[in-house]
Amino acid sequence: MTTPYEYAQTHKARFEDELAALVRIPSVSTDPDRVADVMAAAQWLADHMRHVGIENVEVMPTGGHPVVYGDWLHAGADAPTLLIYGHYDVQPAAMSDGWTSDPFIPVVRDGKMYARGSSDDKGQMFAHLKAFESVMQTEGKLPINIKYLIEGEEEIGSEHLYAFVAAHKEKFKADLCALSDGGFRTKDEPAITYSTRGMSYMQFDVQGPARDLHSGAYGGVVHNPALALAQIISKLHNADSSVAVPGFYDDVIQMTTEERADLAKLDMDEAGLRAEIGIPQSWGEEGYTLYERVGARPTLEVNGFVSGFYGEGSKTVLPAKAMAKISCRLVANQTPQRIYELVKAYVASITPPGVTCEVRLLNIGDPAYIDRSRDEVKAAERAYEKGWGKPPIFMRTGGTLPILATFRRELGIDSLMLDYGLITDGAHGPDEHYDLEMFHKGIATTIAYLHEFGK
Amino acid sequence: MTTPYEYAQTHKARFEDELAALVRIPSVSTDPDRVADVMAAAQWLADHMRHVGIENVEVMPTGGHPVVYGDWLHAGADAPTLLIYGHYDVQPAAMSDGWTSDPFIPVVRDGKMYARGSSDDKGQMFAHLKAFESVMQTEGKLPINIKYLIEGEEEIGSEHLYAFVAAHKEKFKADLCALSDGGFRTKDEPAITYSTRGMSYMQFDVQGPARDLHSGAYGGVVHNPALALAQIISKLHNADSSVAVPGFYDDVIQMTTEERADLAKLDMDEAGLRAEIGIPQSWGEEGYTLYERVGARPTLEVNGFVSGFYGEGSKTVLPAKAMAKISCRLVANQTPQRIYELVKAYVASITPPGVTCEVRLLNIGDPAYIDRSRDEVKAAERAYEKGWGKPPIFMRTGGTLPILATFRRELGIDSLMLDYGLITDGAHGPDEHYDLEMFHKGIATTIAYLHEFGK
Numbered sequence: 027m028t029t030p031y032e033y034a035q036t037h038k039a040r041f042e043d044e045l046a047a048l049v050r051i052p053s054v055s056t057d058p059d060r061v062a063d064v065m066a067a068a069q070w071l072a073d074h075m076r077h078v079g080i081e082n083v084e085v086m087p088t089g090g091h092p093v094v095y096g097d098w099l100h101a102g103a104d105a106p107t108l109l110i111y112g113h114y115d116v117q118p119a120a121m122s123d124g125w126t127s128d129p130f131i132p133v134v135r136d137g138k139m140y141a142r143g144s145s146d147d148k149g150q151m152f153a154h155l156k157a158f159e160s161v162m163q164t165e166g167k168l169p170i171n172i173k174y175l176i177e178g179e180e181e182i183g184s185e186h187l188y189a190f191v192a193a194h195k196e197k198f199k200a201d202l203c204a205l206s207d208g209g210f211r212t213k214d215e216p217a218i219t220y221s222t223r224g225m226s227y228m229q230f231d232v233q234g235p236a237r238d239l240h241s242g243a244y245g246g247v248v249h250n251p252a253l254a255l256a257q258i259i260s261k262l263h264n265a266d267s268s269v270a271v272p273g274f275y276d277d278v279i280q281m282t283t284e285e286r287a288d289l290a291k292l293d294m295d296e297a298g299l300r301a302e303i304g305i306p307q308s309w310g311e312e313g314y315t316l317y318e319r320v321g322a323r324p325t326l327e328v329n330g331f332v333s334g335f336y337g338e339g340s341k342t343v344l345p346a347k348a349m350a351k352i353s354c355r356l357v358a359n360q361t362p363q364r365i366y367e368l369v370k371a372y373v374a375s376i377t378p379p380g381v382t383c384e385v386r387l388l389n390i391g392d393p394a395y396i397d398r399s400r401d402e403v404k405a406a407e408r409a410y411e412k413g414w415g416k417p418p419i420f421m422r423t424g425g426t427l428p429i430l431a432t433f434r435r436e437l438g439i440d441s442l443m444l445d446y447g448l449i450t451d452g453a454h455g456p457d458e459h460y461d462l463e464m465f466h467k468g469i470a471t472t473i474a475y476l477h478e479f480g481k
Numbered sequence: 482m483t484t485p486y487e488y489a490q491t492h493k494a495r496f497e498d499e500l501a502a503l504v505r506i507p508s509v510s511t512d513p514d515r516v517a518d519v520m521a522a523a524q525w526l527a528d529h530m531r532h533v534g535i536e537n538v539e540v541m542p543t544g545g546h547p548v549v550y551g552d553w554l555h556a557g558a559d560a561p562t563l564l565i566y567g568h569y570d571v572q573p574a575a576m577s578d579g580w581t582s583d584p585f586i587p588v589v590r591d592g593k594m595y596a597r598g599s600s601d602d603k604g605q606m607f608a609h610l611k612a613f614e615s616v617m618q619t620e621g622k623l624p625i626n627i628k629y630l631i632e633g634e635e636e637i638g639s640e641h642l643y644a645f646v647a648a649h650k651e652k653f654k655a656d657l658c659a660l661s662d663g664g665f666r667t668k669d670e671p672a673i674t675y676s677t678r679g680m681s682y683m684q685f686d687v688q689g690p691a692r693d694l695h696s697g698a699y700g701g702v703v704h705n706p707a708l709a710l711a712q713i714i715s716k717l718h719n720a721d722s723s724v725a726v727p728g729f730y731d732d733v734i735q736m737t738t739e740e741r742a743d744l745a746k747l748d749m750d751e752a753g754l755r756a757e758i759g760i761p762q763s764w765g766e767e768g769y770t771l772y773e774r775v776g777a778r779p780t781l782e783v784n785g786f787v788s789g790f791y792g793e794g795s796k797t798v799l800p801a802k803a804m805a806k807i808s809c810r811l812v813a814n815q816t817p818q819r820i821y822e823l824v825k826a827y828v829a830s831i832t833p834p835g836v837t838c839e840v841r842l843l844n845i846g847d848p849a850y851i852d853r854s855r856d857e858v859k860a861a862e863r864a865y866e867k868g869w870g871k872p873p874i875f876m877r878t879g880g881t882l883p884i885l886a887t888f889r890r891e892l893g894i895d896s897l898m899l900d901y902g903l904i905t906d907g908a909h910g911p912d913e914h915y916d917l918e919m920f921h922k923g924i925a926t927t928i929a930y931l932h933e934f935g936k
Contacts, residue, residue: 309833327705
């Protein structure tokens, strides 16, 4: 009897052709002229899901671009259910951005498929459908229940997805979400991302005098709001570059020695960082590696500020007000609302008496984190060993994926990022490409995960 | 024989009519459509100066609006020479700004002439010409030599005057400059302003990474330039609100006990300041009164700053750069260039190693100061006692008058501000007016000063 792995090997060329057909549809979600193309991609995907045996397939309206849903739920009530999340929409692309060949006519060069969306996320997402097909065509059934939620607005902020998930809690009910929408550092270093940072985005508004004043007439007797804001901001960090807000780190889950040892292997290179972004030297919280500072530690950033006169030349204004955008990146167990309240209370305590400072919360995002000791994570380790021939490394990313927090909040489930791409794939840039070896190893890894997930 | 004072009393109504004729000419120097009006005012003034007996009257081209010059130099080589500075141009004015009556049709209500320029500076300047006339018509000669330099670009920054004065050093040579272009606090409190502040206006440019970064990917390992700039600015003042730049106060002339006692009488009222400009409480250098902080002490102000994102909503940028406009107001004996060098050196010493900070000098203005013990100042005190019936108080102003520094540098002379206006005259605002009692007392004071100046 043929194994699913053998089936996938046998049908490699067809799988690649099918992926090429999908990436050929220019489903650019941000482009109003591409609405029909986005819908065409959703329809293509729904048809293909039905074709490989996925059931209850629907193109579901969301208020924006649709979600494509499908499931296979015949493993029995005792078997666990896995939710696969992905997206079929893509970033804009044009030859004038520097593409070597047409971004919507896939071309394979050196084993890599060049096309917009080939990696992000059509290719990585499609590996999951090909794994499903390989198992069904050889074993006739899956050992677990599975649901697919493939959205069409990821590249424009998943605007309608949050309410959509909340409105369909029962439909998307599962034990875990898995997604493949990111990248390893190198081909031979498969990785599981188990942590994303959250966000608490605030605005500080400092008000001094009721109107702008002449600095000659009042300079020296009024606490200048720009000065006061600079003084407030300067007190947000300690001398060791840790955040000075009392209680800021209280809820942070401390890393274990094992975890830190693993993360140490991923540490950024100081010289490389300097060269990459052009800085004299790195900065950050003492006692932590560069990698930990970005991935495993919460931070506080000034995203911008403005006050008074900032044009060409000189104007001797004493400004009435000053404003700053301040955001905290949060890690597991921190809550954006609580961090906002801590920052607000601290700012109130350090605001000079000659001005007022209002702190408003503009935007939040929960951090996401899955415990590495969980069975589903161990299962993923075994799947990578089977599919890739190597155990995965464990990564934490500094960015925020609000959809993971939505799954946590609305469905009560954690998410596991089984990346099947490379950080060098050029997602969002010109000449995006997908190494087809990654595609096929991704299919094999998912085949393995479908078998390991319930164990 | 009629005294000059009696002459001036007799001709009060005509003097007012003449002033009304001058303010009726809308000599708005900033308005390109008013170039002919500005020239008409200059011509009117030149004609009037000739009419009252001033000699060598010229409307002198400057590259912009002309200077009106005239002199009377028959007091003899041993007699001192006084240079009178004033301006015949005015600020813009329109009914839509909130004027009660047409700004260029003077109307007298309650003894006050309402019109643009009635106080600033046509009225105050014209008092000097009427004093000249009163002395010449009664005594036939002046006890001192006198020169008049009446410019047409004061309201637009005296752009061409600096080079003009430098090009005509011999013509404007004098022993002292007197000007009347400011205001007392109340009608019964005549004042001599003996000090203006200078200026050293700088720009700080902080550069971090070579480009804007994503705060999720790099937040925590890069010294954020906005944060670094806030930290630099926060170190520019000490805890007692004095300026922290080493050497900043080194060249400041210390106030005498007598001077401080006089200034104490002028101190601002804390409650009044709070109400006037709408602040919770005042601020400033410990150990000095509010009045001293503005008038007698150098300061450092943030005139504005900008970095990263400052629009509506949230954007998680880690900005590549941050910029601030920083100006120091200086007092007598401080030099703008030296202050710039001190600030630059200090900023270099406090700039965090992860960023660079360039400090550039954008604009300078020397402080001006005249020693109160000088004979010409004592003469002015006696003149006010005669003309106003009260001895003047001595004021220091927080603003900068670069033209006074120009007279000091190019002509080697100090300037004395014999204000004949009130701070409540509404200069630059709607319903500017000039209390005609101030006008006539100003004439009498100048008559007295022409006699006292050489003593």
